[in-house]
Amino acid sequence: MEKHFRIERDSLGSIKVPKDAYFGAQTMRAIENFSVSHITQHFEFIQAYAVVKKAAAIANIKLGKLDRKLGIPIIKAAEEIIEGGFRYDFLVDIFQAGAGTSTNMNVNEVIANRANELLGGKKGDYSPIHPNDHVNMSQSTNDTYHATIHIAVYKTIKQSLLPELESLQNDLEKKAKEFHSIVKVGRTHMQDALPITLGQEFSGYVSAVAHAVKRVDTISDPLRELAIGGTAVGTGVNAGKKYPDLVINEINNITKLDFRKSLNFFNASQNQNVEAEVSAALKTVAITLNKIANDFILLSSGPNAGFNEIILPAVQPGSSIMPGKVNPTIPEMLNMVCFKVIGNDITITEAARSGQLELNVYTPVIAYHLLDSINILTNGVRIFRKKCVQGVKVNEKKIKEYLENNPIIATALAPIIGYEKTAEVIKLSYEKNISVRDLIIKMKLIPKEKLDKLFDYKKLVNPD
Numbered sequence: 001m002e003k004h005f006r007i008e009r010d011s012l013g014s015i016k017v018p019k020d021a022y023f024g025a026q027t028m029r030a031i032e033n034f035s036v037s038h039i040t041q042h043f044e045f046i047q048a049y050a051v052v053k054k055a056a057a058i059a060n061i062k063l064g065k066l067d068r069k070l071g072i073p074i075i076k077a078a079e080e081i082i083e084g085g086f087r088y089d090f091l092v093d094i095f096q097a098g099a100g101t102s103t104n105m106n107v108n109e110v111i112a113n114r115a116n117e118l119l120g121g122k123k124g125d126y127s128p129i130h131p132n133d134h135v136n137m138s139q140s141t142n143d144t145y146h147a148t149i150h151i152a153v154y155k156t157i158k159q160s161l162l163p164e165l166e167s168l169q170n171d172l173e174k175k176a177k178e179f180h181s182i183v184k185v186g187r188t189h190m191q192d193a194l195p196i197t198l199g200q201e202f203s204g205y206v207s208a209v210a211h212a213v214k215r216v217d218t219i220s221d222p223l224r225e226l227a228i229g230g231t232a233v234g235t236g237v238n239a240g241k242k243y244p245d246l247v248i249n250e251i252n253n254i255t256k257l258d259f260r261k262s263l264n265f266f267n268a269s270q271n272q273n274v275e276a277e278v279s280a281a282l283k284t285v286a287i288t289l290n291k292i293a294n295d296f297i298l299l300s301s302g303p304n305a306g307f308n309e310i311i312l313p314a315v316q317p318g319s320s321i322m323p324g325k326v327n328p329t330i331p332e333m334l335n336m337v338c339f340k341v342i343g344n345d346i347t348i349t350e351a352a353r354s355g356q357l358e359l360n361v362y363t364p365v366i367a368y369h370l371l372d373s374i375n376i377l378t379n380g381v382r383i384f385r386k387k388c389v390q391g392v393k394v395n396e397k398k399i400k401e402y403l404e405n406n407p408i409i410a411t412a413l414a415p416i417i418g419y420e421k422t423a424e425v426i427k428l429s430y431e432k433n434i435s436v437r438d439l440i441i442k443m444k445l446i447p448k449e450k451l452d453k454l455f456d457y458k459k460l461v462n463p464d
Contacts, residue, residue, distance in 0.1 A: 006018075008024050020123075022109070022114055023089050023091070023106055024126070026102065026106075026131075035093065040091055041094060042367075043090070047082050049103070049104070050107065051078070051151060051255060052148055054075050054250070055253075056139055058071070058075060060243075065240075070115075081107075081111070090107070090110070091106075094368040100364045103364065104136070104144060108132065108135040112131040138229075139228075140232050142231065142232060143265070146226075149366065149367045150227075152371060153220070153371060154224060155257060157278075165209060165212060168385045172202055175389065176200075176205075181199070182394055183461055184201075192407070195460045208291070211288075212284060212285045215284060216281045222277075228244055229243050229261070230262065230266070275370060276352040286337070287338070289334055293334045300312045309395055310392055310394055312388055312391070313392075333383065344369040348366050407425075407426040412454050416454075425439055
């Protein structure tokens with residue numbers, strides 16, 4: 001078995017590393033020390049870290065600190081990660097030593113070993129390119145990890161989550177227009193209320209999602225501030241004054257996004273308040289989607305003992321024992337996504353409030369759970385809109401039946417016969433199972449001709 005390993009050395013001594021691995025000694029120690037959950041950082045985060053490493057190498061070459069002969073292989077190795085390579089060499093558990101040093105060194109070692117390989121060297125030799133001296137030049141974990149969170153989270157929000165939410169908004173709006181003339185019973189407190197159109201009901205969902213899009217877009221803007229260059233405790237030791245602007249300019253060239261330097265490196269190092277605010281906005285998205293999913297479940301319930309007002313697409317059998325049963329599986333899936341996002345926010349909140357002095361060291365779990373929330377929301381929304389929203393149909397027969405048997409429409413009579421008399425009519429309608437219209441005529445409270453105008457559903461849903 002020895003032939004499958006190589007021996008590497010670091011400041012703590014020797015350690016066996018798998019022969020074919022691109023990671024090195026510090027990564028191997030982290031794998032052995034933090035075998036907690038076998039959950040590793042999202043690869044979007046690793047790719048964003050490689051963006052930082054590539055940009056740093058370019059900046060250091062321009063500053064004359066890094067020999068171009070060494071910098072070019074580092075840049076090429078980082079680009080291979082950005083393009084999706086070496087995915088299985090990033091094995092450090094998210095529950096690791098604080099601040100993410102192990103993940104930073106994992107990235108440094110993979111890039112160094114691949115860069116040396118490009119120069120004809122062997123893995124583990126770290127000559128001429130060293131993980132710390134060259135790949136990590138002008139950097140520390142404390143500034144690069146924070147910057148990487150911002151890059152990865154902002155990029156996935158702008159390029160994945162927001163477009164998917166906007167598509168959901170559009171699909172719901174199409175349904176709102178399709179259902180604009182379907183008058184139905186409204187409900188408050190889960191009891192019958194005045195009429196509403198199904199289109200109006202769906203327009204509420206459209207507006208809720210639109211507000212969610214605007215909220216996330218606005219609150220994510222501070223993610224554009226990068227702590228890069230605020231090394232160690234925020235002072236920028238070993239980086240230099242010109243470095244931050246140079247490296248951020250290169251990051252923007254690579255990502256095609258518009259990042260900027262943090263206004264205060266010490267605040268950026270000490271606090272994760274921006275991440276907490278973004279997480280709170282994602283939680284609000286989850287609350288919004290949870291409400292819409294629950295409404296879909298209620299409105300489609302039955303078909304005989306529930307509302308049965310809308311019909312959801314049947315995507316799979318609903319029971320292993322009851323033949324023919326079809327469940328609201330897609331809204332149920334979305335609800336579980338929402339529960340996880342809300343749980344992630346609690347973790348992020350606790351991590352964000354637990355920093356001490358010059359550094360919040362709980363960034364690994366913050367990074368993982370933020371990206372987790374974004375990814376599952378993006379995927380959950382896409383499946384919900386494609387497999388559920390786009391195929392929603394109306395049960396007009398059931399909606400009309402409920403509407404015509406709804407005594408609450410007598411509310412329109414209150415300005416004419418008074419609140420008390422109207423309440424009496426509604427109560428009698430329930431007790432005797434007689435329609436309000438027939439009761440009013442029988443009690444001779446309002447002439448039939450005038451009653452027809454008062455019970456015009458179109459006017460009830462769109463009052464003057």
